[in-house]
Amino acid sequence: MKDLARSLRKNQTDAERVIWQQLRNRQLLGCKFRRQQVIGPFIVDFVCLEPKLVIEVDGGQHAEQQEYDQNRSHYLQRLGYRVLRFWNHEVLQNRLAVMEVIRLAVIELREPVKT
Incomplete structure (x- = not known):
C-alpha cells in the first residue's frame, strides 16, 4: 500500500498539483498536510x-465508483475525519473558491465545541 501511495505522489493529476501547491509547507493556516496518505485500507x-x-x-473515473467512494468516506468519518470532495474541473476552473471551502473547514474544525 505504501508503494502505491508513493507512486501516486509521483504521478499526481493536474488538479492534485494545483491543490498541493496551496497546501504544502503549512501555507494554509499553518496546517501540516500530507498527500497520498494511507489511512486504514x-x-x-x-x-x-x-x-x-x-x-x-x-x-471522471469516480463517476463509476460512487459506492466505493461513499464507503471510504463513511469509514473515514467513523474515524473522526471530515471529508471534502472536489471534482478536478472545480479545482482547475475555480481554485480560489475551492481553497476558501478548505480554509473555512479548517477554521470550523479547529474551533472548540460549544455546549
Whole structure:
C-alpha cells in the first residue's frame, strides 16, 4: 500500500498539483498536510491529521465508483475525519473558491465545541 501511495505522489493529476501547491509547507493556516496518505485500507489524496480533514480530488473515473467512494468516506468519518470532495474541473476552473471551502473547514474544525 505504501508503494502505491508513493507512486501516486509521483504521478499526481493536474488538479492534485494545483491543490498541493496551496497546501504544502503549512501555507494554509499553518496546517501540516500530507498527500497520498494511507489511512486504514485506503489512500486519501490529502489529509491534515490535526484537525482531521481529508480532501479528495476526483476525476471522471469516480463517476463509476460512487459506492466505493461513499464507503471510504463513511469509514473515514467513523474515524473522526471530515471529508471534502472536489471534482478536478472545480479545482482547475475555480481554485480560489475551492481553497476558501478548505480554509473555512479548517477554521470550523479547529474551533472548540460549544455546549
